[in-house]
Amino acid sequence: MNCPECGSKNPENAAFCQKCGxxxxxxxxxxxxxxxxxVLKGKNNLWRYILGIIxxxxxxxxxxxxxxxxxxxxxxxxxxxxxxxxxxxxILTIALVINFLHKRSFLSLITPGKSVKWSPIFIGFVIxxxxxxxxxxxxxxxxxxxxxxxxxxxxxFLIFIPFLLIFVPLQTTSEELxxxxxxxxxxxxxxxxxxxxxxxNGILFMIPHLGNPEMATTPFAAVDWLxxxxxxxxxxxxxxxxxxxxxxxxxxxxxxxxxANYENSALTTPSLFFTTTESTAAMANDxxxxxxxxxxIILIPGLFYILVFKVPGIRDRVKIGS
Numbered sequence: 001m002n003c004p005e006c007g008s009k010n011p012e013n014a015a016f017c018q019k020c021g022x023x024x025x026x027x028x029x030x031x032x033x034x035x036x037x038x039v040l041k042g043k044n045n046l047w048r049y050i051l052g053i054i055x056x057x058x059x060x061x062x063x064x065x066x067x068x069x070x071x072x073x074x075x076x077x078x079x080x081x082x083x084x085x086x087x088x089x090x091i092l093t094i095a096l097v098i099n100f101l102h103k104r105s106f107l108s109l110i111t112p113g114k115s116v117k118w119s120p121i122f123i124g125f126v127i128x129x130x131x132x133x134x135x136x137x138x139x140x141x142x143x144x145x146x147x148x149x150x151x152x153x154x155x156x157f158l159i160f161i162p163f164l165l166i167f168v169p170l171q172t173t174s175e176e177l178x179x180x181x182x183x184x185x186x187x188x189x190x191x192x193x194x195x196x197x198x199x200x201n202g203i204l205f206m207i208p209h210l211g212n213p214e215m216a217t218t219p220f221a222a223v224d225w226l227x228x229x230x231x232x233x234x235x236x237x238x239x240x241x242x243x244x245x246x247x248x249x250x251x252x253x254x255x256x257x258x259x260a261n262y263e264n265s266a267l268t269t270p271s272l273f274f275t276t277t278e279s280t281a282a283m284a285n286d287x288x289x290x291x292x293x294x295x296x297i298i299l300i301p302g303l304f305y306i307l308v309f310k311v312p313g314i315r316d317r318v319k320i321g322s
Contacts (some may be wrong), residue, residue: 011254021320033188033192033237034112034240034254035111035185035236035237035240035242036185036188036192036237037112037240038104038108038109038112038185039102039104039186039188039189041101041104041105041108042098042108043101043102043103044102044186044189048101048102049186051101052097052101052102052168052182055093055101056090056097056178056182057149059089059090059093060086060089060090060093063086063089064083064086066203067082067083069282071083073146073151076156076270077159077160077163079140080160080163080167080268081163081167081267082172084167084170085167086170087167087170087174088170090174090178091170091173091174091177094106094109094174094177094181094182095180097182098182109177109181109182109185109242110177110241110242110243110246111240111241111242111243112240112241113241116243117241117243117319118243119318119319120239120241120243120244120247120308120318120319121243121246121247122246122247123247123308123314123317123318124243124244124246124247124248124251124304124308124318125247125248125250125251125290126251127251127307127308127314128247128248128251128252128300128304129251129254129255131300131303131304132251132255132300133255133259133301135296135299135300136260136296136300137255137259137260140260141273147275148260148273148274148275149273149274149275150272150273151270151272151273151274153270154272155247156270157270157272160269160270161258162259162267164254165254165259168250168253168254168257169250169254171253172246172249172250172253173246173249173250174250175249176207176232176242176245176246176249177230177242179182179201179204179232179233180201180232180233180236180242180245181242182236183201183204184197184201184233184236187200187201191266194237194238195234196235197233197237198230198231198233198234198237199230200206201229201230201232201233202225202226202227202228202229202230202231202233203226203229204229205225205226205228205229205232206222206225206226206229207231208280209221209222209225210222210225213253220293220294221272223294224293224297225295227297227298227301228252228297228301231248231301231305232245232248232249233245234301234305235248235304235305235309237306238309239308239309242319243318244308248301248304256271257269257271258271259271259272260272260273260274260275261273261274261275262274262275270272278306291303
């Protein structure tokens with residue numbers, strides 16, 4: 001915020017100019033957000049964010065370079081555990097960057113409160129998972145049962161389940177900490193407009209996912225990542241903490257990993273049902289399937305938002321205002 005009297009730059013929420021004392025109450029109103037204000041507790045120079053991102057991504061992408069090629073021959077479960085252990089390092093690296101580079105607490109990345117609230121995580125997870133089941137999986141199973149194939153190796157799938165329940169939430173939480181925590185709070189230093197921040201966050205979330213194998217058969221997946229990133233950022237800003245985004249992201253990826261994955265997916269895990277590459281490609285070229293997919297991409301997050309922010313019984317249980 002620039003002072004209209006002397007032109008000096010001031011914090012966006014400042015009431016008076018820090019240099020000349022001019023009242024700033026007539027300047028553009030900014031949206032108050034305790035979540036975004038967490039960055040003010042630490043050091044936020046641009047170079048710190050650039051260095052922090054470099055450190056985080058170097059650890060994340062560098063991990064794959066030190067994994068021996070022999071891992072592929074150790075079996076799918078061992079390979080999965082070793083590959084996805086990177087998300088433990090991902091979270092630890094983010095914590096170290098926040099603590100030592102930005103000089104603030106790891107908790108401030110998640111919530112302005114004194115502790116993480118587990119109620120919105122549990123309730124949000126159940127609601128998002130149920131919406132995916134009733135609005136995506138069940139209609140598809142009823143209208144086109146041939147598009148879903150039951151996993152012929154059910155014993156292999158059952159062995160995977162406990163590890164999926166551990167590593168998938170680690171994966172989704174690490175992404176939330178980076179995108180809806182580190183990046184969202186960082187960009188909040190430039191603007192407090194929730195829509196602009198959410199759009200930018202959706203774009204930044206989509207970009208690294210463009211290298212996923214899904215793009216080969218379903219380029220429309222880019223829209224899904226964009227909308228999903230936007231929505232997770234928006235509910236984080238509206239709720240003032242990351243619990244609901246952590247819940248929704250975990251529910252989304254666990255649903256895919258446990259119930260309905262597809263061939264050529266970035267989530268290389270067995271699920272109870274899966275869609276073949278041919279079926280996925282056919283749906284990606286079918287106008288009706290594209291329209292239905294777009295509706296689902298918007299409908300599921302939209303209903304989730306209404307349920308947790310507008311329905312009094314649920315809103316009160318997750319302790320979120322409208």
